[in-house]
Amino acid sequence: MAVSFTLEKELSRDEIKDLQRKVRKLAEEKRAVILAHYYQRPEVQDVADFIGDSLELSRKAAETDADIIVFCGVRFMCETAKILNPTKKVLHPNPESGCPMADMVTAEQVRLLRKKHPDATFVAYINTTAEVKAEVDVCVTSANAVKVIKKLPAKKIVFLPDQALGGWIAKQIPEKEFVLWRGFCPPHFEFTAKEVLKLKEKYPDAKIAVHPECHPKVVELADFVGSTSQILKYATTVNAKRVIVITEVGLKYTLQKKNPEKEYIFPESMNYCGTVYCCTMKGITLPKVYETLKNETNEVILPKDIMERARKPIERMLELT
Ligand code: SF4
Incomplete structure (x- = not known):
């Protein structure tokens, strides 16, 4: 699907407050739960019932008794919520x-790969479409991938789609053989080691926390490598005044709220979409959240058989963690 975002006018502080009040009122009236990823805009995070990474939000989606789930994240996350509910x-x-x-x-492509590797267990990062999940054996997130894959009896693993995360996992499980798909996350993969070294030179006392979707050369420089929620925990508790954080800039808002005593340094280089953040995550705006909930539009609809087949690898992941 082509991505074409309409520009929205910038909202004043009062307009934001007003819309936030309206969204919360609607959520109560309609028994809706609002889930938001850490990479969402601050004003969207502020209206959410729960903020989390992919694993935390999958769990919330599986547990909720709300009638409506408004998912402030990218499409595969909404699909996961629908598959679980x-x-x-x-x-x-x-x-x-x-x-x-x-x-x-x-x-x-997964079906073709199956024919090439009939003896392998197929593991999909949660960042995959529902159709792809329907073809694999188990899903993982960056927070639980190592734990889940270690528990699998298969010796050969086909991991998709993220080559960076797959390579990082493979290093930690040398007893298994990995076949990696060559996908990547544009915002994370484009941070270069050179940029990290520049930051380290400027802030020599800082610790470096890196998301495993980053390039292996960046990961090598890290004091800590982990998922978004693991970085959140590390950066807010580590014994250092400053932390260089190499992940999507939306996390800065939660970091500052959680522990304002520390300084969190994010790269300022120009990369994907001309900025340091994930454009598609930022495609969710407060007016869109309001309109969607008010009119109950943009419902996620998936074919029943795809949902049934895609649920199995997600549930297997939840069981194994
Ligand atoms: S492109 Fe955006 S949504 Fe996809 S993995 Fe990267 S940061 Fe997450």
């Missing part, structure tokens, strides 16, 4: 907000 109404405030990495592998 097939009878619930899941709304996506911007259906054009997909994940470029998730779109780097198709169900047809």
Whole structure:
């Protein structure tokens, strides 16, 4: 699907407050739960019932008894929420907000790969489409991948779509053989080691926390490598005044709220979409959240058989963790 975001006018502080009040009122009236990823805009995070990474939000989606789930994240996350709650109404405030990495592998490609590696267990990062999940054996997130894959009896693992995360996992499980798909996350993969070294030179006392979707040369420089929620925990508790954080800039808001005593340094280089953040995550805006909930539009609809097949690898992941 082509991505074409309409520009929205910048809201004043009062307009933001007013919209936030309206969103919360609607959420109560309609028994809706609002889930938001850490990479969302601060004003969107502020109206959410829960903020988390992919694993935390999958769990919340599986547990909720709300009638409506408004998912402020990219498309594969909304699909996961729908797969785990097939009878619930899941709304996506911007259906054009997909994940470029998730779109780097198709169900047809997975089927072909199966023929090439019939003896392998197929592991998909949660950042995949519902159609791709329907073709694999188990899903993982960056927070639980090592734990889940270690528990699998298979010796050969086909991991998709993220080559950077797959390579990082493979290093920690040398007893297994890995076949990696060549997908990548544009915002994370484009941070260069050179940029990290520049930051380290400027802030020699800082610790470096890196997301495993980053390039292996960046990962090598890290004091800590982990998922978004693991970085959140590390950066807010580590014994250092400053932390250089190499992940999507949306996390800065939660870091500052959680522990304002520390300084969090994010790279300022120009990369994907001309900025340091994930454009598709930022495609969810507060007016879109409001309109979607008010009119109950942008419902996530998936074919029943795809949902049934895609649920199995997600549930297997939840069981194994
Ligand atoms: S940050 Fe990367 S993996 Fe996450 S939604 Fe954006 S492109 Fe996809």
